[in-house]
Amino acid sequence: MSPPWWQTRVVYQIYPRSFQDANGDGVGDLPGVTERLPYVAETLGIGAVWLSPFYPSPQADFGYDVSDYRDVDPQFGTLDDFDALAARCHELDLKLIVDFVPNHSSDQHAWFQESRAGRESAKRDWYVWRDPTPDGSPPNNWLSHFGGPAWTLDEATGQMYLHSFLHEQPDLNWRNPEVEAEMLDTLRFWMDRGVDGFRIDVAHSILKDPEMRDNPPRTAPPEGAFKSLGEYDTQLHVHDKAHADVHDAFARIRRTVDGHSDAERVAIGEIHEFDLDRWASFYGEPTGDGRLSGLHMPFNFGLLNVEWTAADVRAHVDAVEAALPEGAWPNYVLGNHDEPRLATRLGPESVRLAGLLLLTLRGTPTLYYGDELGMPDVDVPLDQRKDPWAERSGDPTLSRDGCRTPMAWDGSPSAGFSTAPPDALWLPLHASHDRVNVEAELADPDSHLAFYRRALAVRRATPALQTGAYAGLDGVPDGVFGFTRGDDALVLLHFGGGAVHVDLPARFRDGRVALSTDGRDGGGAAGASLALPAWGGVVVVR
Template identity: 55%
Template structure:
């Protein structure tokens, strides 16, 4: 415990995609009992919280992000009693539980939407975004769904279009209706009362749109190969300034409970991301910062990103960093296996709360999905944009089906699963898993790394270097983003000397170094003065 800090400031979040973590009922799909069984792994890594992607009742058109009931559990994953046992077990291990909450849209099978589309006179008609067609019968505006095609679906029975920013089976709620907000806040209280420690808010920046529903302008930067939605700039279909009202109401709700966390999924430029901290920090505790995923993996680019982000944070705003999630290519696929080790050192030594995606601790790759095995809704609607490759089952050991299930899993395993799994890497002192455990242990033991200040060190070429410091303790991190050897000059270590406490190669412990440092290809080091 570090005095004067919240658990989510000094802590590490582990992201579980429940379909792919552990199957206990032999259907090839992960479940809540499976997560409970594997909590020891998460706690053993040294993480502080587990964030669980949606497990609500759902038709599974978007694998649970199409919610049919916000206060239940899909039988595929278990029962409410299973969830309660999972929470209790997590608490016993010292882990917090963060629930994924989907505020922008429901399933078209949710009771609210079934009532809304029953007639134009339905009491819940205005719970969703309904509009008349244009005189020529076309949709009300030019907005495009994230998954391609128009963001409007014609309802023959009532003669209007409804808005769906994602799938047609995911109609958008009307967050300008106070009854909608009240109902959603009741659902959040349901889970808080069951003991969850906070929420990750799915695409929360979509909740408030332009009230006039104006057309989006064309994107001059669009190029072939980019998704269809990027043909337009999302100027009016999300991130309306009234979003601050919603995010502050959600924050007030969670603040009524003891020490809860609010995370916002927000894919916006850094300048706009800052607005989601709210006026006087009355918004999300952690507006998710995805820039390490989106920025080219080059030392100068990452250096500039970190410097810019640190400079834009509002006074008192706490930073956070993410390398991977269920929507993005795995870090090992983006930067390569060797650089994935450097990326891990970066994640756990930057200032702010890190989030670790399941499987990245063993360097899981993106997995090629054979024809006919694809499951992702985006892939079914727009060729070339499937998210299945980063959602494949966790690789626990070298037994059949990698210890994930006793039957064929819902998605295929990586071809290297017999060599790349938790059990094998647990026995290897040079493994990616060992590196993660040592990085996390070092972070937890060092106030400078956990909550200390950050300052950059002037560096060139493929090297990114910086310092972390807290109450007289100073730690220097030097990362080689290149595949060649690098010599770094003038690190300005205290007294001109220091020792390497950890290298990404896991073979330079306690080596004494000076202000000039030689780095091997794809190597990062942590130096204690």
């Protein structure tokens, strides 16, 4: 049997506010995304797109505070625009994944407005309400990701509601069967409109400890964390997320997605869990039909946090492979809308090395828009920042604005993103957009974009890079991470300066260099050894 599409295709994340502005208001929209889909499908050769939220929202957290789960925010377009986007995706043989935000809604959602209307409201139990302690303190010590207690007092009813994020994002009560049924029906609504899969926001947070016990204090830095989350990291978050019965909820989500039609669909969970055994548990248990009961894939964010060395990257990959339950499919991420861009985080010299790693490891890769150009983060001036996390935590280093800036399509003043002037764009462009843009890099055969296009083409043309088993390669020089994919592909990656020579396994010496970071693609036999450039690598195919 052929593997499902979500195991062999590359996923390309699009942040709709920043991809293309079709109406000239300085904010990207769905018609703009539709206009640029040929770039994704044909120029890049990507097989699936993931759209960050486009639902109606007061935009307190830029769409992750949903006020209607079954519509489109007017600033992004209409449901007809969404239908046109879905149809265009499928014309171009692109699978469409959308964000699903089940842990919390906006406080402006009609459900919450009814819930807070009174203690006897029919929807009171759709959210998590508790009495404060006798001295007026919150019911427990749980903290918001954005700083401060995770509880806000509703003066009218005298109770507090839970919000794991902003106070404008009250947590839904997934222990209420009506809530779960409504959310599963929402998945069906979007699948009926052509959606091929869902990225589930903070998936493991939907079920908490029913006894609402305090979290214990943290005595050591959080494992695997890329950056400190301030006050939030003073606790071990063992009771305010990932209660054991979340696995049963994931099984019901999985059955809903798998059972909707004969089409293969995917449910991907945003799960920030760096203990790999706990992370792997979110795949679920064998069901007897060759599948697992949980999420098709919990996102693996480990590569965002490891030291950028051959030894550390290999150790992480080996550990992921060892932790996977039988039948599970791995995945890797090197950038997204919450993390510094790879060109900034790893350095511009690693843009191609990172792409080569991402596109050759066993598993589904997710590529963040603009990373294929080497787009850097933008140091957004304080008076132009929009991210509520940084503003409300009081820590400007937590701002995610820098990695969410508009896509650079050309060297014009607004980079081809919008007809609005630069000072009217929702976030400023990166300073090098006159050079680091799609048009300029398409014209340069030695650009980052040219390399990513070659890498994606080699991946599509090489079955071993899509489905072949992973095996780490021993006996390579320090600073080199080598591995094979099946019997037919060898990948060598050099994490360091200068050049290094690597002796090839005998069976690959008659193979050809199918891809390299320095343009040696398509030559004759690889030979007994190959030179790897600084921060570069090769793929040899038999």
